[in-house]
Amino acid sequence: MALWLPRFSTDRLACLTVSHKAVSRKENLAPETPLVVAGRANNALYVHALNVAASRQGIYHGQPLANARAMIQNLKIVPADEKADADLLEWIADWCDRFTPLVTLDPPHGLLLDITGVAHLFGGEEAMLALVRAKIAAQGFAVQGAITGTCLAARALARHAKNTIAPPGENAQLLAPLPVAALDCGEDVMRAFRRAGLKTIAQVADRGRAELASRFGANFVTRLDVMLGVEEKPLAPRRPLPDFRTEQRFAEPVITKEVIAASLHALAISLSGMLERGGQGLRHLEAFFFRADGKVERIAVKTGTPLRDADVMLRLLNERLDALADPLDPGFGFDVIRLEASFTEKNRIITASFDNNENSRWQIAFLVDRLAARFGEHRVQRFVAQDTHIPEAQSAAIPAQDRDFDGTWVRRRKENDPPLRPLRLLEKPEEISVPVSGVPEGAPMRFRWRRAQFDVTRVEGPERIAMEWWKKEKPTRDYFRVETRDGQRFWLYRDGLYRETGLHPRWYLQGIFA
């Protein structure tokens, strides 16, 4: 069975708004609003996908976006998100598991289901096709499908002749009137047929095989013959195999904790050995517990650094198992336990370092992994540098295991110089009252903060930082490092220059030096 979701990308967007913001659908993405998804090719934007409303107004696939815009004033345009599309298609494929275990992706926007021997469970091919279509349509996706003996033919029929079921041996008749595009053999070949005046599959199929083979190659002829009838290409399984995998099968299902723990231990050691031989470390560890009754329990752990130490793996898994709200239920026992390293990276050889800093970094990484395994990865955060002059925006907190973001901290301080920035910034700058300060750009002599009075004895500055005018017009700040009579050091700023604020500027305290 072949399925095709002709308006996949736009339907996805429509569904998305429905599930997340029920209201906005009526406003923005009512089905009658022309909607296109814009893709990019050769540095130009073009229409990558479109909804029914848009195609009714004459927009077509592959049209330059500027043209489409020119044609329709209220055209809604969303940039293409191929990853989201692919994820969703995967999800739908998973979902189709309920009909048959053998599902493969058929890009773009199609699925192939091997329904050999299962159709009768759903009341025959016709009923099954109707059911699958109805279920997918209920999710908000337009869908076309076809059932034939070979996938190539099914695919062509699904895409070019809606919802056909070809009884064995009748592929050829059903395919005959389809346009050559249904052969799906590349733009170049298709043009050759069009130029030759061969517009349907029947016209192509009527030409001599030698004639076709000498022009388009033997592969083409084979493909044509496969499509028209006889030979079959097996479906390839969808899920990629994990990078490394090890499992233990039990003759008798195991139930006791000790046996399970021992088994996990053995598996971890074995996996660790495999990783070591491959020079890899894992970033993503999964444990599968296959229950005798068919249920599968799955536990996944992520790490921040490539990992191969068996003990650490075990500890992380245990953290996870302990944190489970609903503990692992062996039921009638597990008959298979499996460990998979589903995402690995090249691991550099760790030699024990004499540098304690180095070792403690490893320990921190391990601590982070443990904490994240127990509390959730979003609860353990670290700071990354942001590229901006605005002091309070110079760092941002992200999940500590996430290594995708990395800013570079700029070292502004020179050897032997005092620090220019305080170690600690206040959550929010706090206003202070300054009775008198030097003009035009002097520091305060005295100020009051949190109801305490401070006398300033030493000052350095100003450091003038202009705000980011393109975000919001805000006054320029003059920062001062001040030291008070009793030796405390603060980071203050005047909000606005003398010529803007006159004699009565507002002052803030933003940070405290150690």
Add this chain to the structure above:
Amino acid sequence: MTYAELAVTTNFSFLRGASHPRELVERAAELGLAAIGIADRNSLAGVVRTHEAWKKLGPDTPLKLLIGARLVFRDGTPDILAYPKDRKAYARLCRLLSIGKLRAPKGECFLDLADLENYRGGLFLIVMPPENPEEAKPVLAALGRDTWLAASMLYRGEDRRRLRTLKQVARAARVPLIAVNDVLYHDAAQRDLQEVVTCIREHVTLHDAGRRLEVNAERHLKSPDEMARLFRQCPDAIDETLRFAKLIHFSLSELGQRYPREPVPRGKTPDGHLRDLTEEGLARRYPKGIPAKVRELAEKELRFIASRKIAHYFLTVHDIVKFARSQNILCQGRGSAANSVVCYALYVTAVDPMEIDVLFERFLSSERSEPPDIDVDFEHERREEVIQYVYRRYGHRRAALTATVICYRPRSAIREVGKVFGLSEDVTGKLADTVWGHHGESISDDQIRQGEQDPHNRLVKRAVGFAERLLGFPRHLSQHVGGFVLTRDKLDWTVPIGPAAMDDRFFIEWDKDDLDTLNIMKVDVLALGMLTCIRKAFALIRAHENVEEKNLTLAMKPTDPAVYDMLCAADAIGVFQVESRAQMNMLPRLRPREFYDLVVEVAIVRPGPIQGGMVHPYLKRRADPSLIKFPSPHSDHGPPDELYELLKKTKGVPLFQEQAMRLAIVAAQFTPDEANGLRRAMATFRHVGTIGNFETKFIGRMIARGYEKGFAEACFEQIKGFGSYGFPESHAASFALLVYVSAWIKKHHPAAFAAALLNSQPMGFYAPAEIVRCARDHGVKVLSPDAAYSHQDSTLERDETGQLCLRLGLRQIDSFSEADAQTVMNDRGFGYRDFADFARRTGLSKRALIILAEADALRGFGLDRRDGLWAVRRLPDDKALPLFARLSTPDQGAETIAPLPQMPLSEHVLTDYQTIRLSLKGYPTEFLRPHLDAEGIVSCEDVGNFADGAFVRCAGIVLVRQRPGEGTAIFVTLSDETGICNVVVWERTFERFRKEVMGARLLLVEGKVQKSPEGVVHLMGEHMIDRSTDLRLLSGDALPPVPPTHRHPRNVRVLPPSRDFH
């Protein structure tokens, strides 16, 4: 208290400085600075403008201008400001920069500290403080004397501590500390623009720019008091700036041209040599004896040339022209100095001074110390030979091209600023596309709306605001099309030279205006497509037709009435200069009958005469000579016929630029100085807008002297019009000659003319389809490009009846490479037996064969498009090793296959348009005719049969869209199988239908017919409908609409290209 700012970066440090040199100089003067030192990044490109702005301040300004450069090194040395103390040091600086530029790709400059050490004599150097001041020590030690260390107070928090360290470093190195503010813009308010240009430079959005931007807005020019306050801990550094400024005595005024000496025969002076050459030339030009008038003029000119000591210049031009002539390269001179008997005698121009008044006067006014100006046009395909000759003769160090400063135009500005603001490309593209051409000066709310953006959207508005501020900012330097600067000394002693994008081309950092400011002479070696076309046409005529050789020259007598008849009928497609719509409208009105009429024709359809309202008076007086009268002053103020001499040839109406100038002198009694000022203002109208100063003076004086107010105002309007696109009589005359020659070829040898036009593409105004159609209208039989017969170029051949036919060349086929075409020609021998023979012998790639088949160019082998393509497909792919290529392509056995379905004619035509952009088999609209008839839509030809004022609907393929410079109307040319229809759309209507007019391939126009008494028919478009989708009917395939980009009309595709190979 005063101060001199020595570290100033202008916007000629591209995308770093954010103020024009003028703004900086003016602000420095306002602030009362003692001096301003301009130092752009490894460049002297902005110094002439700075110098000019500084001179405008007047001789009494207390501001001193220092010229220098900021040397930026690739070896990690901190930036160094280099100021030459005298002319010699300046030469060294130029040389230093040239060395850096020549070893770098275009637009960059690679310098090491060692280079500076080689050329440092006489240069005063200011070392900019590195991030860590200690790092300056080795540099200071290496540079020795005449070195300063700069200190700046830029509000970095630790400024005072830093100043102290710098002081220590300076003391240790025994160099003085000098204050700078490292200026990037003249006013703090320019900070935002500076950040925008920084983002453009770094290719980031403002949002992502982060610390690539400056931390605050302090890098502007500051007043002496402010600087003194900032440097209160170190007042010496401020005083040092003044001492520094006093040390420098160099000014750009010291630069002057040292024009190369041309070799002169032993014992002769240059003037004597020029005189001999002139005599010799005149004797050849006038074999029956030199007329007295000519002799007299020549005397006068030679005396003047001698007094100005510019004989060398004429000798140079003569030499270049002589070279071109020896290589059979057609050329023709124009320009102020070219308009002379001397140039006629030297064969630089072909305008006979007996036929037309030479107005050497314009150049001759000796109060003008302007350099002479001769532009020489060469065939565009062979100009390179001339350029290389110039390089060979003068050497790369004494000859270089001038630069063109490429400035931000609305289109480029909005595109790049939009990116900075994170607007998506389709938004900025849309905004940019609504800007017509490249010379619009600002972006209006209407245009924003046309770009389907809300002008009140904050982001868009902001982006547009910045784009406007960016207009006119220099963006990069590019080579001028052909202006050569030649010097006697090494050129890189006067101005830095860098490599151009093309191999073996070098250009200086200054543009034409800069050279004018400094009085440096240049020779323009320009390219003109029509000259190429004329040479090619002559060659074809020589080869195929029986015409006397002496008639095939530019100097033919322009007197053939048949040629004028053709022009009067506005049959001018392909004819030089008069083929545009506006010119074609003028031809039947002006009805040229003699050469001078052509001169007028060329000049009259120009902004000057149009703005001055001179066109209609002239036409009326032509029709009825009794109307001719000459404006005259009141009898108290001068003789009533004072303008007679000036205006007699143009029937009392001033048409040419120099007539307007003479009017200023004669009628408005401008002194020579004033006239000179007016002329300069006129030339630079677009830049400065100072012409208004002369307006009251000009009009006031004419009225005071008794001239009519209307006439005076019209004359001044005209002067303003000339400002934008001046057209002196000398240019007009030179061009008119080409008009005549090209018209003559078209009239008498239409096949050769069409072939030459096609072979000279790109040139002219019309697409090949129009040229071919016109040739067929003139009775030429046109044959399609065919692999069996065609050459790369279009050729002439005789058919079986002996009739001369035009065979289109393989170059008409899109994507078919010239090398492949050469192979086809070289391997042809006595012809190819059949297609298999052709494929085997030429060994063309399969791709090339497919292109040929697709273009239906295999008919010579008996294969039509469809069969050809099917046959080509059968050939093996080109994968064989080159060594065995020939061996491994055995003859495939003949194949018997069922016939393919017939290709319908409409599809043939459509595919013809897709592959060769024209079709000899039919016209796309032909197949739509039944549908169009049913809707009551008339054909283009029929439009002319309706009465004036009738309302019609006419549809056709859009050939040309044109908006004449200052006009308020848009011309659209529609075309169908019956002919063409000229549509005029008024600006207001156009704004409503912009999308249709600009976007449609097939346009339906509804409006009234307008017929002039001369029989010129227009359709005044009132309502426009885009009917491009109808074209789908031709093939059944969807045709993408026309992309909304602006192309030259000759490149506009009637139908989109086929998609295979793009």
